[in-house]
Amino acid sequence: MSSDLVARLRESKSSLSNDSDSLNQVADAIQLLEAKVERYENALEMIRDQTFEHSNSPRLIDQLWHFVRWTKSVARDALEATNTREKKGSGSNRK
The missing domain is CATH 1.10.287 (Helix Hairpins)
Incomplete structure (x- = not known):
């Protein structure tokens, strides 16, 4: 042009x-x-x-999967901690 x-x-x-x-x-x-x-x-x-x-790249894929597993682990721990606090709280309310 x-x-x-x-x-x-x-x-x-x-x-x-x-x-x-x-x-x-x-x-x-x-x-x-x-x-x-x-x-x-x-x-x-x-x-x-x-x-x-x-x-x-395989390295990046491995890093991403590690991040996904770590995120799931943190979420699971947070849910379990919330559940144990709720159980402790409801147990003391029953008295």
């Missing part, structure tokens, strides 16, 4: 050399920006692919 614009800028020559130089500078700047954008897009794709690979 912008390569057409760059070609038109380079082809349109005016009688003043300053305008011609300005047009060439603009065309060069556009090409430089396009190259940078392409490089950044490629880098982002690599980062995205690496993130996906890391998200499927």
Whole structure:
């Protein structure tokens, strides 16, 4: 898309050399920006692919399962502690 614009800028020559130089500078700047954008897009794709690979790593999966087991254990302990407090509280109320 912008390569057409760059070609038109380079082809349109005016009688003043300053305008011609300005047009060439603009065309060069556009090409430089396009190259940078392409490089950044490629880098982002690599980062995205690496993130996906890391998200499927066995170590991460093991860590997640450990976290799930730990969370269940903490929840179980909290429920048991609540139940024992309720039993103690209801036993003293019966007296």
